[in-house]
Amino acid sequence: MKPGxxxxxxxxxxxxxxxxxxxTPQKARxxxxxxxxxxxxxxxxxxxxxxxxxxxxxxxxxxxxGETVGWHTTGENEESLVIxxxxxxxxxxxxxxxxxxxxxxxxxxxxxxxxxxxTGEVPLxxxxxxxxxxxxxxxxxx
Numbered sequence: 001m002k003p004g005x006x007x008x009x010x011x012x013x014x015x016x017x018x019x020x021x022x023x024t025p026q027k028a029r030x031x032x033x034x035x036x037x038x039x040x041x042x043x044x045x046x047x048x049x050x051x052x053x054x055x056x057x058x059x060x061x062x063x064x065x066g067e068t069v070g071w072h073t074t075g076e077n078e079e080s081l082v083i084x085x086x087x088x089x090x091x092x093x094x095x096x097x098x099x100x101x102x103x104x105x106x107x108x109x110x111x112x113x114x115x116x117x118x119t120g121e122v123p124l125x126x127x128x129x130x131x132x133x134x135x136x137x138x139x140x141x142x
Contacts (some may be wrong), residue, residue: 015122030054037084037127043069046127056131063088063125065120071115074108081106081116086124091115109133 030053035046037060047058057077063071064087071093080091087101093113100106101120106113110133118124 007009016133047129056129058127058129061116061126061128062123063116065121067124068115068117071113073111073113074130076110076133077130078110079108079130081108082127082129084125084127086118086122088124089117089119091117093126117123 011040030051037046038044043059043061045057045059045121047053047054047056049057063069071091082104083100083102083104085102090098090100090106090108091114092098092108098106099119105128106116116124116126
């Protein structure tokens with residue numbers, strides 16, 4: 001056997017195998033969407049993250065008078081609430097509660113335990129948007 005012959009045969013076999021193996025599936029690129037804001041009550045998902053989006057999630061919330069969404073955190077994600085109707089209170093752990101009324105936007109920083117309560121007489125309706133946050137810039141760098 002000639003020197004390098006086994007290496008040549010091995011290379012030919014690997015090349016043939018690569019030709020028959022399926023290619024790695026490509027991630028589908030998110031597409032633009034229009035989603036109606038219909039929600040009978042509670043929390044109705046709108047955008048559910050990958051693969052529908054590149055990482056953002058969203059939903060429509062409708063709370064009756066006195067109801068809360070419940071204490072929760074969005075982990076390392078930041079969240080904004082776009083208040084469409086009603087008035088309420090954003091309760092942020094370790095901070096004073098903040099009152100709001102429509103139209104308004106409420107911002108919740110990453111890793112923050114929070115709750116939202118309807119303090120009005122009519123249903124509180126809002127859209128939440130949760131997205132991955134960039135790494136924080138230290139206060140000294142600002």
